[in-house]
Amino acid sequence: MTHPTVPAGRTHLDNGGRAPWHPLARTAFLQALDDGWADPRRLHTEGRRAAALLDGAREAVAGVLGARTEEVRFTPSHTASLHAAVAHVTQARRRHGSDVVVGAVERAAVLHAADRSAPPGGRRVTVPVDHHGRVDADAFAAAVSAGDVALAALQHANGEVGTTQPVDAVHEATRAAGVPLLVDAGASVGHAVVGPAWDVLAADPADWGAPAGVGIVAVRHRTRTVPTGPEDPEPWAPGGVSVPAAFAAAVALQAVNEDRSHEDARRRSLVEDVRARVAQIPDVEVVGDPSGRLPHVVTFSFLYVDGEALVSELDRAGFAVGSGSACTASTLEPSHVLAAMGVLTHGNVRIALDRSTTSADVERFLDVLPGAVATVRDMLGVQGL
Amino acid sequence: MTHPTVPAGRTHLDNGGRAPWHPLARTAFLQALDDGWADPRRLHTEGRRAAALLDGAREAVAGVLGARTEEVRFTPSHTASLHAAVAHVTQARRRHGSDVVVGAVERAAVLHAADRSAPPGGRRVTVPVDHHGRVDADAFAAAVSAGDVALAALQHANGEVGTTQPVDAVHEATRAAGVPLLVDAGASVGHAVVGPAWDVLAADPADWGAPAGVGIVAVRHRTRTVPTGPEDPEPWAPGGVSVPAAFAAAVALQAVNEDRSHEDARRRSLVEDVRARVAQIPDVEVVGDPSGRLPHVVTFSFLYVDGEALVSELDRAGFAVGSGSACTASTLEPSHVLAAMGVLTHGNVRIALDRSTTSADVERFLDVLPGAVATVRDMLGVQGL
Numbered sequence: 001m002t003h004p005t006v007p008a009g010r011t012h013l014d015n016g017g018r019a020p021w022h023p024l025a026r027t028a029f030l031q032a033l034d035d036g037w038a039d040p041r042r043l044h045t046e047g048r049r050a051a052a053l054l055d056g057a058r059e060a061v062a063g064v065l066g067a068r069t070e071e072v073r074f075t076p077s078h079t080a081s082l083h084a085a086v087a088h089v090t091q092a093r094r095r096h097g098s099d100v101v102v103g104a105v106e107r108a109a110v111l112h113a114a115d116r117s118a119p120p121g122g123r124r125v126t127v128p129v130d131h132h133g134r135v136d137a138d139a140f141a142a143a144v145s146a147g148d149v150a151l152a153a154l155q156h157a158n159g160e161v162g163t164t165q166p167v168d169a170v171h172e173a174t175r176a177a178g179v180p181l182l183v184d185a186g187a188s189v190g191h192a193v194v195g196p197a198w199d200v201l202a203a204d205p206a207d208w209g210a211p212a213g214v215g216i217v218a219v220r221h222r223t224r225t226v227p228t229g230p231e232d233p234e235p236w237a238p239g240g241v242s243v244p245a246a247f248a249a250a251v252a253l254q255a256v257n258e259d260r261s262h263e264d265a266r267r268r269s270l271v272e273d274v275r276a277r278v279a280q281i282p283d284v285e286v287v288g289d290p291s292g293r294l295p296h297v298v299t300f301s302f303l304y305v306d307g308e309a310l311v312s313e314l315d316r317a318g319f320a321v322g323s324g325s326a327c328t329a330s331t332l333e334p335s336h337v338l339a340a341m342g343v344l345t346h347g348n349v350r351i352a353l354d355r356s357t358t359s360a361d362v363e364r365f366l367d368v369l370p371g372a373v374a375t376v377r378d379m380l381g382v383q384g385l
Numbered sequence: 386m387t388h389p390t391v392p393a394g395r396t397h398l399d400n401g402g403r404a405p406w407h408p409l410a411r412t413a414f415l416q417a418l419d420d421g422w423a424d425p426r427r428l429h430t431e432g433r434r435a436a437a438l439l440d441g442a443r444e445a446v447a448g449v450l451g452a453r454t455e456e457v458r459f460t461p462s463h464t465a466s467l468h469a470a471v472a473h474v475t476q477a478r479r480r481h482g483s484d485v486v487v488g489a490v491e492r493a494a495v496l497h498a499a500d501r502s503a504p505p506g507g508r509r510v511t512v513p514v515d516h517h518g519r520v521d522a523d524a525f526a527a528a529v530s531a532g533d534v535a536l537a538a539l540q541h542a543n544g545e546v547g548t549t550q551p552v553d554a555v556h557e558a559t560r561a562a563g564v565p566l567l568v569d570a571g572a573s574v575g576h577a578v579v580g581p582a583w584d585v586l587a588a589d590p591a592d593w594g595a596p597a598g599v600g601i602v603a604v605r606h607r608t609r610t611v612p613t614g615p616e617d618p619e620p621w622a623p624g625g626v627s628v629p630a631a632f633a634a635a636v637a638l639q640a641v642n643e644d645r646s647h648e649d650a651r652r653r654s655l656v657e658d659v660r661a662r663v664a665q666i667p668d669v670e671v672v673g674d675p676s677g678r679l680p681h682v683v684t685f686s687f688l689y690v691d692g693e694a695l696v697s698e699l700d701r702a703g704f705a706v707g708s709g710s711a712c713t714a715s716t717l718e719p720s721h722v723l724a725a726m727g728v729l730t731h732g733n734v735r736i737a738l739d740r741s742t743t744s745a746d747v748e749r750f751l752d753v754l755p756g757a758v759a760t761v762r763d764m765l766g767v768q769g770l
Binding site (some may be wrong): 010012014017018020026033037038039042043044045046047060076077078079080083108109112113115116117211212213214215229230231232237238239240242243244245255280282307311312314320322323354 | 387395397399402403405406411419422423424427428429430431432461462463464468471494495497498500501502523533591596597598600614615616617622623624625626627628630631693694697699700705707
């Protein structure tokens with residue numbers, strides 16, 4: 001199917017963290033714009049209608065996440081969710097502990113928030129990952145049980161390489177230690193079953209084809225938080241969020257949740273093809289766990305290739321791909337995720353398949369990829385290697 | 386004209402801080418959604434196209450504000466703009482001063498951010514206002530010149546009562562004292578000429594009929610800021626903002642700026658009518674400066690009337706009105722603005738006219754208002770007063 005927002009002749013395979021809007025997100029947004037443009041804090045009919053749409057969105061999201069409606073908050077972005085979650089929980093826990101235990105391949109937002117939010121005397125305790133990018137549950141449990149821990153943070157799955165984390169086992173350990181567990185499910189919700197093993201959960205609407213500019217946090221009733229910013233009636237989103245965007249996020253989440261298992265099988269099979277075919281290209285490393293992974297993400301690194309050059313070469317051929325965290329315009333540093341895994345940090349390509357991605361799209365990409373790699377290697381003068 | 390997003394039979398007169406989308410905002414949003422849904426930090430064609438739209442939006446906003454493109458930043462909301470502006474400037478100035486000087490009728494976001502951000506030993510110094518809600522420029526200058534001041538904040542005009550502030554004179558004083566001036570122009574930009582008397586300027590797209598969920602800050606090149614949150618490539622909007630929302634904000638701002646002088650005269654004349662007619666209702670106080678004010682805002686307070694009840698009564702009659710900061714669902718406290726002015730804090734109604742508001746809308750409102758006031762007074766049993 002041709003996606004309405006991807007131009008003809010282009011194939012968008014960089015759908016992690018930001019995907020084209022789901023058709024129902026667009027419909028929901030425009031409907032909510034008619035009914036929900038007003039300030040939901042106002043008491044008149046238009047304000048109450050906007051508030052009702054926002055409440056409905058929270059309820060729908062809660063239903064998918066397995067949370068109570070009142071546990072769900074909208075925020076300005078997934079990064080803002082993670083910053084606020086780390087800050088508000090560590091602030092509430094400052095008398096119980098000062099360290100923040102994290103996995104080594106958490107998002108930069110979690111690592112930086114942990115660096116910033118650990119109370120005086122506190123520090124970030126980083127649990128290493130194996131070659132697939134997975135923390136050892138026992139090692140994580142030991143770090144959490146060491147005492148003086150304010151918060152533990154472990155992602156549900158890694159958005160760069162797809163590897164899932166042992167959140168069930170880790171949540172058992174954090175519960176036993178009385179430490180709240182923040183689960184960054186920003187790459188998982190909408191694609192994988194997340195389950196109930198969390199105290200604070202963050203989900204990213206832009207990742208499932210909903211508007212950017214809105215994030216979601218769920219905080220279990222029993223988990224205390226204390227806002228750290230200026231006094232505000234909405235400490236998770238000072239000034240509020242766009243009601244149409246929140247509503248579109250909820251409608252799209254329900255839609256993708258309904259066809260999740262079909263899309264899991266379909267995209268998992270496409271990713272198998274990619275893994276098998278890419279492995280035949282010389283001097284390549286396909287990274288991430290081959291089985292315990294997200295259904296739609298696959299990452300590989302080429303020796304003797306500059307990642308940015310390869311992204312540009314593929315772009316010229318009509319394919320948009322990502323490159324771990326390495327290849328954004330703002331951070332050209334090597335990915336801390338790939339570095340923590342001990343795999344090649346350069347020449348990296350990440351593919352995240354959208355619901356609109358077809359097997360023909362993937363076939364055409366696999367046909368083009370070896371030539372693109374050869375071209376970039378030629379440019380570097382390494383064709384003789 | 387019937388506005389497409391206001392239902393038939395309803396008249397929306399609560400357009401301060403949140404107005405129905407300008408028709409061009411809708412068009413621009415949908416156009417930008419096709420071209421700008423991707424992550425603007427990505428290097429592929431779709432990412433670069435989104436980045437170009439965002440840059441174009443910054444350039445257009447800068448043109449209207451009289452700023453350089455690189456001085457303009459998008460944020461998640463107007464409240465977030467004010468929080469970040471106060472925090473980032475006071476952090477940069479912490480070796481020069483610790484107090485924050487503010488006007489008494491600044492937004493709660495500025496007052497709370499000043500309370501929170503004043504460095505250790507610092508305090509918020511609040512300059513009082515007169516009966517119209519205006520600070521005395523000399524008194525403000527004296528407070529700024531007292532030494533040990535990190536930041537001064539003065540709004541361009543008050544969004545609750547419309548009164549403009551002496552920002553030109555105050556900016557001269559803050560410049561002489563070497564103290565940066567934050568000007569909250571959230572109620573002014575799009576409606577009034579703001580001028581160059583600022584070091585940091587905050588503007589609110591939702592106020593001029595653009596999407597909520599995006600704010601604007603301009604920081605003069607010479608004004609230093611130091612982010613206070615977790616390390617992030619975008620400290621004014623961690624995680625970024627919605628590109629279509631930012632683009633729609635810019636397009637709508639250009640549109641409203643083009644017909645600003647026409648809309649100034651038209652709405653100023655409607656407000657004159659309201660002020661004259663409302664003054665004839667018994668036991669009413671029309672508040673705010675009758676001449677030095679925004680063109681589209683008018684506020685009045687009734688004795689022997691509960692503000693919330695009056696808002697509800699008018700709502701039943703088909704009119705949506707505001708009630709200062711008093712009458713939001715989240716804060717039912719009396720407005721600190723009206724209290725600082727020494728006027729009635731209860732029985733308050735605020736009207737903010739949209740571009741789509743007609744003289745017929747206003748006439749119908751003025752016909753209904755006396756009866757609504759009488760009904761609410763009857764309910765309170767004060768008809769004999």
